[in-house]
Amino acid sequence: MGPALADVELPSKFSNQGSVGNTRHNLTQRQASGGGPSNTIMNPYRNDYEEVCVYCHTPHGANAAVQLPLWNRTIKPTSYQTYDTLGTSTLNQPVTPPGPNSLACLSCHDGQVAVDSIINMPGSGRYDPNQATSQNNTFLNGWNNSSGPDATTHLGLDAVTPSASCLACHSSTAGIVGAGATDFKAYAIGTDLRNDHPVGILYPTASGPGTDFKTPTATRANLRYFDTNGNARPDKDEIRLYDTGDGYEVECGSCHDPHGVPSGGVGSVFRPTFLRVANTGSAVCLTCHSK
Ligand code: HEC
Ligand code: HEC
Ligand code: HEC
Ligand code: HEC
Ligand code: HEC
Structure with missing residues (x-):
């Protein structure tokens, strides 16, 4: 007999190539194009909107309270514990609260809001602008899952209350549902950002040879980026800095692209963990x- 089924990093059932629909950011888990796990296990715990983009974007009625492309998600106003409050003696650069290109990720990854907390539901006329800043379960309960039971609770990546979170199944913490599902604990990063690479941190202007920082090679509107292929466009495989009013800052989107970045040509498998640059040899850091 083998060991008990542990909650480990199970191999993903997504092919991780071609489209965001084949990545872990497909929260419908339809078996569609690139395969993926069965979606019905999750039905009682989150609305299955049967579209991939809609968990993050909507063509109409988007969140205008945040500078993000056609954003469909609840962004709950939050005071994050930023990295600078850790008080390391080495940090020089000023830090502001996480900017929009971090808040987008944190709208799922800080665990305060359910993964299915959106403003405009697809094809249903169900629309609640108040969802821009707060999650209303009565509104979310109005959705009917066509693939199985409706959701009666709307869970998120909350490590503080794992039993009322996707982590109830997706973690090995004793006392909750437990076995058989990938451990998501590392993905539940919370509102305390003191243990994460600083975001909302201004990139030093004194950079280049002889300094500790390299100089981004191109600027386009509110982006500065390392234009590795020299085509004067900020491509998805190029590390970037965002200026949303506080100067060019490092945000989650500097290092990650939530849609996946092909490792080689079109259709090749995506780089691990949605990174813009594979971190082999610490290439992201360098x-x-x-x-
Ligand atoms: C898990 C959330 C998520 C999903 C799912 C998602 N996006 Fe995005 N998308 C984002 C975020 C976050 C940004 C902003 C990126 C940044 O910070 O630079 C973005 C930006 C974009 C942009 C503008 C910038 C760019 O990268 O071109 C387009 C266009 C876009 N998404 C299209 C789509 C489409 C189409 C789908 C579905 C096939 C989709 N997205 C699915 C999160 C998502
Ligand atoms: C709609 C909710 C949602 C948004 C928005 C979102 N994520 Fe995720 N993300 C998830 C969930 C849920 C997982 C858990 C893993 C899974 O789906 O298997 C995940 C997993 C990940 C992983 C691990 C993937 C792997 O293969 O190990 C990374 C990295 C990640 N997200 C980064 C980001 C970043 C960066 C952003 C913003 C640019 C972002 N996410 C926005 C829901 C979201
Ligand atoms: C009742 C237990 C349970 C709950 C609650 C649950 N899941 Fe799952 N989930 C599973 C099982 C079992 C699988 C299949 C095994 C696996 O891939 O981890 C799975 C698979 C997944 C996968 C596919 C992973 C991959 O890469 O193949 C994603 C994504 C996912 N769940 C997201 C979520 C999200 C987001 C939530 C919270 C809204 C959630 N789950 C809540 C049991 C659960
Ligand atoms: C300076 C670059 C950088 C920034 C900024 C950054 N990440 Fe990451 N992130 C990484 C790298 C590199 C990995 C892969 C780590 C590994 O594989 O060991 C990673 C891994 C992850 C993972 C997978 C879990 C893990 O710990 O390996 C998640 C989820 C994630 N990042 C989310 C985020 C979110 C959300 C933000 C913004 C708050 C963010 N990242 C900002 C570089 C960055
Ligand atoms: C997009 C640019 C960028 C990338 C990519 C990046 N960093 Fe940073 N990092 C910064 C900036 C800016 C600071 C703030 C420096 C300062 O205040 O002097 C910083 C600070 C740090 C610090 C110092 C924190 C302190 O308390 O003094 C460490 C350590 C660090 N980064 C490690 C990493 C590692 C490891 C990676 C790769 C996983 C990475 N960085 C990727 C821009 C980046």
Whole structure:
């Protein structure tokens, strides 16, 4: 007999190539194009909107309270514990609260809001602008899952109350549902960002040879980026800095693209963990840091 089924990093059932629909950011888990796990297990715990983009974007009625492309998600106003409050003696650069290109990720990954908390539901006329800043379960309960039971609770990636979270199944913490599902604990990053690479941190202007930082090679509107292929466009495989009013800052989107970045040509498998640059040989880090 083998060991008991542990909650480990189970191999993903998504092919992780071609489209965001074949990645872990497909929260419908339809068996569609690239395969993926059965969606019905999750039905009682989140609305299955049967579309991939809609968990993050909507063509109409988007969240205008945040500078993000056609954003469909609840962004709950939050005071994050930023990295600078850890008080390391080495940090020099000013830090502001996480900008929009971090808040987008945190709208799922800080665990405060359910993964299915959106403003405009697809094809249903169900629309609640108040969802822009707060999650209303009565509104979310109005959705009917066509693939199985309706959701009666709307869970998120909340490590603080794992039993009322996707982590109830997706973690090995004793006392909750437990076995058989991938451990998501590392993905539940919470509102305390003192243990994460700083975001909302201003990129040093004193950079280049002789300094600790490399100089981004191109600027386009509110982006500065390392234009590795020299085509004067911020491509998805290029590390970038965002200026949303506080100067060019590092945000989650600097290092990650939530849609997946092909490792080679079109259709090739995506780089791990939605990274813009594979971190082999610490290539992500060495894009910015001269070390
Ligand atoms: C898990 C959330 C998520 C899903 C699912 C998602 N997106 Fe996005 N999308 C984002 C975020 C976050 C940004 C902003 C990226 C940044 O910070 O630079 C974005 C940006 C974009 C942009 C503008 C910038 C760019 O990268 O071109 C387009 C266009 C876009 N998404 C299209 C789509 C489409 C089409 C789908 C479905 C096939 C989709 N997205 C699915 C999160 C998502
Ligand atoms: C709609 C909710 C949602 C949004 C928005 C979102 N994520 Fe996720 N993300 C998830 C969930 C749920 C998982 C858990 C893993 C899974 O789906 O198997 C995940 C997994 C991940 C993983 C691990 C993937 C792997 O293969 O190990 C990374 C990295 C990640 N997200 C980064 C981001 C970043 C960066 C952003 C913003 C640019 C973002 N996510 C926005 C829901 C979201
Ligand atoms: C009742 C237990 C249970 C709950 C609650 C649950 N899941 Fe799952 N989930 C599973 C099982 C079992 C699988 C299939 C095994 C696996 O891939 O981890 C799975 C698979 C997944 C996968 C596919 C992973 C992959 O890469 O193949 C995603 C994504 C996912 N769940 C997201 C979520 C999200 C988001 C929530 C919270 C809204 C959630 N789950 C809540 C049991 C659960
Ligand atoms: C400076 C670059 C950088 C920034 C900024 C960044 N990440 Fe990451 N992230 C990484 C790298 C590199 C990995 C892969 C780590 C590994 O594989 O060991 C990673 C991994 C992850 C994972 C997978 C779990 C894990 O710990 O390996 C998640 C989820 C994630 N990042 C989310 C985020 C979110 C949300 C933000 C913004 C708050 C963010 N990241 C900001 C570089 C970054
Ligand atoms: C997009 C640019 C960028 C990337 C990519 C990046 N960093 Fe940073 N990093 C910064 C900036 C800016 C600071 C703030 C420096 C300062 O205040 O002097 C920083 C600070 C740090 C610090 C110092 C924190 C402190 O308390 O002094 C460490 C350590 C660090 N980064 C490690 C990493 C690692 C490891 C990676 C790769 C996983 C990475 N960085 C990727 C821009 C980046």
